[in-house]
Amino acid sequence: MLAELTFSFENIAKHNGVGIAVTGLLIVFTSLVLISFAIAAMPKVLGALEGYLPAEHDHHSNSSSKPSADEAVAVAIGFALHSQSQAKDKTG
Amino acid sequence: MDILLKFLETTGFGLMQPGNAMMIVVGLVFIALAIIKDYEPLLLLPIGFGIVVGNIPYLDEMALGVYDSGGIVVEGGQIALEDIKDAAEEPTGEQQVKFNPGSVMAYIYFGVRYGIFPPLIFLGIGAMTDFSTMLSNPKLVLLGAAAQFGVFATFLGALCLGFTPEAAGAIGIIGGADGPTAIFLSAKLAPELLGPIAIAAYSYMALVPVIQPPIMKLLTTREERLIRMKPPRQVSKREKILFPIIAFLICAMIAPGAMVLLGMMFFGNLLKESGVTERLANTARTSLVDSVTILLGFSVGASTKAQNFLIPSSLQIFALGATAFAVATAAGVIFAKIMNLFLKEKINPLVGAAGVSAVPDSARVVQMVGQQEDPHNFLLMHAMAPNVAGVIGSAVAAGVLWSVLAG
Numbered sequence: 001m002l003a004e005l006t007f008s009f010e011n012i013a014k015h016n017g018v019g020i021a022v023t024g025l026l027i028v029f030t031s032l033v034l035i036s037f038a039i040a041a042m043p044k045v046l047g048a049l050e051g052y053l054p055a056e057h058d059h060h061s062n063s064s065s066k067p068s069a070d071e072a073v074a075v076a077i078g079f080a081l082h083s084q085s086q087a088k089d090k091t092g
Numbered sequence: 093m094d095i096l097l098k099f100l101e102t103t104g105f106g107l108m109q110p111g112n113a114m115m116i117v118v119g120l121v122f123i124a125l126a127i128i129k130d131y132e133p134l135l136l137l138p139i140g141f142g143i144v145v146g147n148i149p150y151l152d153e154m155a156l157g158v159y160d161s162g163g164i165v166v167e168g169g170q171i172a173l174e175d176i177k178d179a180a181e182e183p184t185g186e187q188q189v190k191f192n193p194g195s196v197m198a199y200i201y202f203g204v205r206y207g208i209f210p211p212l213i214f215l216g217i218g219a220m221t222d223f224s225t226m227l228s229n230p231k232l233v234l235l236g237a238a239a240q241f242g243v244f245a246t247f248l249g250a251l252c253l254g255f256t257p258e259a260a261g262a263i264g265i266i267g268g269a270d271g272p273t274a275i276f277l278s279a280k281l282a283p284e285l286l287g288p289i290a291i292a293a294y295s296y297m298a299l300v301p302v303i304q305p306p307i308m309k310l311l312t313t314r315e316e317r318l319i320r321m322k323p324p325r326q327v328s329k330r331e332k333i334l335f336p337i338i339a340f341l342i343c344a345m346i347a348p349g350a351m352v353l354l355g356m357m358f359f360g361n362l363l364k365e366s367g368v369t370e371r372l373a374n375t376a377r378t379s380l381v382d383s384v385t386i387l388l389g390f391s392v393g394a395s396t397k398a399q400n401f402l403i404p405s406s407l408q409i410f411a412l413g414a415t416a417f418a419v420a421t422a423a424g425v426i427f428a429k430i431m432n433l434f435l436k437e438k439i440n441p442l443v444g445a446a447g448v449s450a451v452p453d454s455a456r457v458v459q460m461v462g463q464q465e466d467p468h469n470f471l472l473m474h475a476m477a478p479n480v481a482g483v484i485g486s487a488v489a490a491g492v493l494w495s496v497l498a499g
Contacts, residue, residue: 007253011252011253017247017248018248020493023496024243024247024489025241027346027347027492028488028492029234029237031237031342031346031347032236032237032481033237034342035230035342035343036230036234038338038342039335043328043331046330046331
């Protein structure tokens, strides 16, 4: 499977490398552009269908709207560090 | 005395070759990097130990390595037969085909060789990924696409060096900076290069904090690095539930080759976001992904036997891998700068480097480089958007290369 390894741009033309590369990149970009459009359209579509969709609610999941104790501690630590760095900036 | 001498010849000391010794040292270096420097320990430690195990020499007849997969025994060009014995170990007069069961390492490597482990890892990745930042700013998805330029540029570079198209495709996917994707595509297109490609991919992923910052600083001005971006908007639960379904349908219909990896990833994400399968999501992102990571890392490391790994093409693969990461980083940053020509709300171009889908390391690198200029500029959450988009992009790229180059 490994051909003799030599450096040559002709190998690209021989195996239609540019065609494969350009096509591949176009397909990747097309997929992600379509995903990007779908994401951008989702809030508007969901907004239009608001009256027909069931209300959002949590299903006994751990990811509730109330922050867990760990999240609250992390927020407190982050706030303390931020306040400390702001105080340092003021005093120079 | 003869027996003792014969035994000594069969020991690892007697059979050691310089290549095996060199690879054992490489494995020990990986272990040291994992433990001492904390470089991607969850990957480098299993891989490093696997390298050590895979390079202990043994007699061929003992069939202990990942490549000793066993099968029907052939002797003198003919299928070998053996007597069938009864419970008392007496021959019954009948014969059966002689079968060598192969080594345990080969059974573990089965999951790598046949592309089973990578989709299972993607299931876990999906169950632990939060796509909120991507959903809140969809234009950053394009930076994940731009970084895949590294894949195809490396593909062309590998073709230049004389690799076959299949091998070039497998090498190019290193630029996707996604270990499971690289292993999956190598197993399909160029299984004989799986060892060096996997080692290159995981090594460079661990070196992202070293490779990316100089390129990011070279391609951006200080003013650009100081750009602050608007905080991401809140994303509704419905959007998070619909996204994996819609995204999978789009990607799979365009590139069916990506169906396996992206199907598992979006399935895992739906398990997480649906809110009704928390147990399954928890298993996927903890015990399942950890178990598969152990087996995959160890067996990939064990596959780097010196006789298969220390070949000239391995060095070229390592060089191409470094190029892949550099080009992908540069492409993401440059594309962000191009997008800024058309946008009112500018993107910090550093965020483009996070399109290299080494999640979450490249996003952390963006945060670090940004904070070197402005300690109060928090780019991490913005960088996570192209980071996770890059995972999707690299899986689509792998699917395209597989579809075009297979067969």
